[in-house]
Amino acid sequence: MTFTSPSFLLFLFASFALYWALPMRWRWPVLLGAGYLLYLSTGPAYFPVLVFVTLTTYASGRILAAHGRARTADASGLPEAPAAMRWPLALALTVGLAPLALFKYTGFVTGSLASAAHWLGVAPSAAAGLASLGERSHTLLLPLGISFYTFKALSYLIEVARDPARVERHLGRYALSISFFPQIFAGPIERPHALLAQIEQGRQFDRVRASEGLNQLAVGLFKKLVIADRLAPLVNQVYGDLNAHTGLPLLLALFGFSLQIYFDFAGYSDIANGTARLFGFDGMENFRRPYFARSFREFWHRWHISLSTWFRDYLYFPLGGNRVGPSRHAINVLATFVISGLWHGAAWTFAFWGAMHGGFLIGEMYLSRATDRVRARRRTLPSLPRPVWSVLVFTLTSVAWVFFRAPTLDDAFFLLGHVATGIAGQLSSLDALAGTLSTMGLTAKSGLVLGVSLTGVLIAEIMQERGQWGSFWSARPGWQRAAAMYALVGSILLVGAFGQNSFLYFQF
Amino acid sequence: MPLYRKPKRDTSEGVDGPFGFLGWVLVRALPVVLAVSIVTVGVDPANLFRGPTYERGIATLLAEGANVAAIGNHDDRLVQRYLTAELEQSPQVLVLGSSRAMQIRSDVAGDRRFFNASVSEAALEDLEAIAELYLESDPPPEVVVLGVDLWDLKRTDALTAWKTLSAERDLMLARAGRDTSSSGTDRWERWRRYAQALSPSYFQESSRRLIRSLTGIAPARSVYYATDETESDVPVKLADGSLVYDQAMRLRSPEETDRMALEYGVKWRDKIDEVGRLEPDRQAEFEDLVDQLRASETTVVIYLGPYHPTTYSYFLRERDLRIGGEVEDYLRSMAAARNIQVLGSYDPERAGVAAEDFFDALHVRESGANKIFAEWEESGS
Incomplete structure (x- = not known):
């Protein structure tokens, strides 16, 4: 179940109804259960890793806090962990990082060491052993979201080392801050204390926040399904066999990927934050029109x-x-x-x-x-x-x-070396251009959809950059705002690329 | 500021509490839900909501010996079930396989009665079920050509169309003395079909058909018809069960074919070895199928549909990988142990076909199939 599948919508509304139907003290288990259910829906194999990171960092946080209170009673609020806490913190971070290191970096480190040894001509048997270990480690699949939830947990440990009073004693609430389902796969890497404060405070339903969340969710789906996933096959076609292309396809793939990764991840972040708002939570803004920088x-x-x-x-x-x-x-x-x-x-x-x-x-x-x-x-x-x-x-x-x-x-x-090769010929006539674009698999329909969508988003972002977006819509009558939302949803349904690509950042 | 409008408080005025809000959302979503379901159920390009009359009609025409043109999306497993019920004489040479085997025509069988019962997206379960349908006929086929794809020897949840014939598959499993309790009778099939009324992908296809219909380009749903022609601007299912693709596909340029072959390689670059993985359980199940066919005094021939040379060389270059190498090695050793002939190869060079013999990455043209079966004809099988 991914954020763009129809089944996620059902899951979302079921979770929403259950969450708000229960008294406040029972809401955190609903969210935690939803997070674990969503995670398990992608395959149960790596769920224990999530649990391991949660439990070890929770325990490390408790130990760090106890150690910190004993040693640095007057050091709270320091921008860095006090000296007495450095070794315990380093140990806690090492334990928290261990699964990430094992799953993500074993192959890279051993492979790089083997290459270096081979290149230097030293210890050939050790190099062969490292290379073999690297090969074997590539068979380990990266647990979904591990980089994100690990970094959340690490920031919690660092904050606790800096200020032991910030320790979270409630395991369930801590687990929820790590596995909050809108953020479980690819962030935003919310600071656990920002989320913990909201969890502990309890959320009251706010229909304006919920409306904003729903709108943001729809915009995220548009960015992902209509733009990013329509760019994906074009970019993949070129990057999949670079040697088969020169000139214009390489140039378009170069800029196409810039747009794809932005709309993919910004779309994901909008869906995540929009979903969080439905449950009363304010997430961290992850993108602010970066290509205007x-x-x-x-x-x-x-x-x-x-x-x-x-x-x-x-x-x-x-x-x-x-x-x-x-x-x-x-x-x-x-x-x-x-x-x-x-x-x-x-x-x-x-x-x-x-x-x-x-x-x-x-x-x-x-x-x-x-x-x-x-x-x-x-x-x-x-x-x-x-x-x-x-x-x-x-x-x-x-x-x-x-x-x-x-x-x-x-x-x-x-x-980069062939991006200009033959480009004059490829642009010499409309036929030549059409022929070149067709080698990328760009159809007239995709070209039209992308052209219109990107133009629309560019106009919207220019208005946002100038601070005119909110006032523009506030001045519209209700029926125009409703029509705009129906048009957005309609365009997702009519031209969205459903069921084709998972989010790029899920692989990290 | 994010790309969304901050709504005024008055847009949902009177909505108090989460359930009021949920109701407010559902009421506003209702026109969208209705529009989607009216278009999908109304156009229904895959005939999901209309019962089996569509498939029954195709089977009747084929049983009468007619070519059938312009068949739209349909359940070709159901066609096989109705067809075997209507056939007066069972085929002597039967081809089972996926769309990759659909270009094998009656020419390869000489004077013998021939039928190509290949179905799209076939899995091992399809081969078992359709073999069962034809083994029940009297006499059973003299020769069964099994088109084996590299995904047949690995269990997958991605291919589910065979579940239409799960009862027939159970019978084949029972023939081999296998347990059928975990077989694929799909209690939820009907509900999953109904859920397509709200499927975005199905809505998109229905909308596309509706627009084409409204602008007079083509009817919203395919209306098939019997024809004497073997080639048309629409697909034609020949009376021998093989398929002649539409004109656009037949006339596809070599450059376009090459591009598609490369696109396939890129798409499956990191997944093809998983697709072609061997699972001992499935190997045993496949061998049971072969043995059951042989027990019915049927000669078994294994057909390996080749991949486009561009696709094959892409994997060799990028992954140092022979597509389906392990599967082919296994099938050849299994066949050698049983004295079974193997025609073709996943390797186009070994199969003796060239780029011009392909429609795309994995579908050979009739010319390619004929080149492969020339060996069979020469051997006088």
Whole structure:
């Protein structure tokens, strides 16, 4: 059962009815049960991993809190764990991270070590053993959502180490904060205490919040089914056999994947947050029109916000952030982004993608300092219009996505090296263009649907960016708002690509 | 600000509490639900809501020896059930398989009575059930050509169409002394069919048909007819049970075919070995089927439909993988042990076919089937 299946709608309404029908003290078990049921519906094999992470981090949190109260009674509210807590915290984090490391990184680490040993020509038998271990570990399937629920649990442990008073004693409520069903598969990586506070407080039904949630859910379905899933086959066709393409298909796949991953994950986040609102919960906003960003710094304030703030709070700041010298600052940025890349996937392509973004931010930082110095001397400096910066950031971000999507680094470099090859011929006539597009499997219907949908979303996002969206709809009469919602639902039903692709971020 | 309108409080005014809200949502969803169900049930392109008269009519025409054109979505298992009830003479040469075997025509059987009883998306259960239908006839077929696909030897929940013939399959299992208690009688089949009234995918197909009908392009539902023609701009099921695809598919360019072959490879890149996995239980079940056919003095021939050269070489290149390699190795050794002839191969080169012999990644044209069966004819089987 995925968020886009009709059975999920039935599940959602059944959970909604049961949740609100019961007295408040019985509502958390309903939500926890719903989360576990939804998780089990994708296959029972990895459910024990979820339970293991929940139980071990719950116990670790209790132990950390007890240890912390004894040793650091006056250290609450520190931005970092007090020194006395560092080793216990490190131990707790190691235990919490163990399943993620086992399932996600064993093959990558052993394979990389084997390659390094082979390349250096040392310890051939050990290298062969590592390679064999790496091969075997690839047979382990990644438990669904493990990166997301593990990071939720880790942030809980860090917060408890910083302030033992924040420990959650109620196992059921803690388990719910880890397995809250709208967020169980791919986040947003809500800070457990934000969710725990709402769970403990108890939720009162608020019809405005519920209406907003329903609308947000419909918008998420539109982004996923009408846009992302219509882009998916075109992108997959090219990335599946890069050597068979040159020029325009590569260029379209390059930008197509940028749009696909945005609408896929932003659509998922809208569905998750919309669903949470139906149950009275406010989730963390995960995307804020990232492709309108005029700098990479701004991009990361708008893209996958729950993850980027996680890395900021729990890795970048503890490394020293920007309160260090320029070189160390650059290293902190690079390290944070390379690790963020590896969080997405255990492969060098993801590390390279992270390093590129780190490099963009460092370059931007030095450029900013240089222009500040020039401005300080001359006072004026010609500047590019804002949309040009947005296009530049979007283009470079799209280039980086190539490393994220391509199966290997060689494939990514191949795409970038052949993106201009033969493009003049492919654009020389309408027939040539149509022929090229058909090699990607782009039909007239898909082209029309994508063109209209993307134009509509672009207009909507421009209005949101200018703060005109809410006032525009507030000024419409009720029947127009209702008609817009029926049109949205109708378009999902008529042209949505049902049952074709799971969410991209589920694989992380 | 997210891409959704913050509703004014007055839009749901008077709605108090979650159940009032739920009712408010359901009332507003009702027009959508009604529209979807009226279109799907009204157009019903797959004849899900109309009973078996559609399939019975096709079977009658085939039994009378007619070609049938423009058959729309239907349950071809039901056609087989009605057809075997109406046939006056059972075929001497019978082909069982999936759509990958549908291009095998009566020419390959010479003067013998031939029928191709292949059904779309066939699983091992279909081979068992349809074999049972024809074994009940008197005399049983002299030769049964079993078109074996690489997914036949692995249990899957993805292929469920065989459940129409679960009773016949049970009889075949019982012949082999197997337990039928866990067989696939589907108590929920009817309800699942009714649920299609609200299926988005079925709604999309129904809407597409409705628009084509309203604009005069084509009728909303296919109305089949008997014809003397063997080729048409619509699909024709020949009197010998084989299928002639519509004109668009027959005239598909080599470039388009090649693109589709590659697309198939990309789609199944990481899943094809799972599809072609061998399961000992299924191997034993398949061997039981072969042995039951042989026990009825029927000669068994195994047919392996090849894959398009582009698809096959894609997997060799990308995954260092022979499509269905393990399955084919097993089938060949099993056949050798029983002195059973194997025709074709999943490997197009071994099967002796080329790119021009394909419609797409996994369906050979008649020319491809004839090349493969030339070996059979030469051997005088």
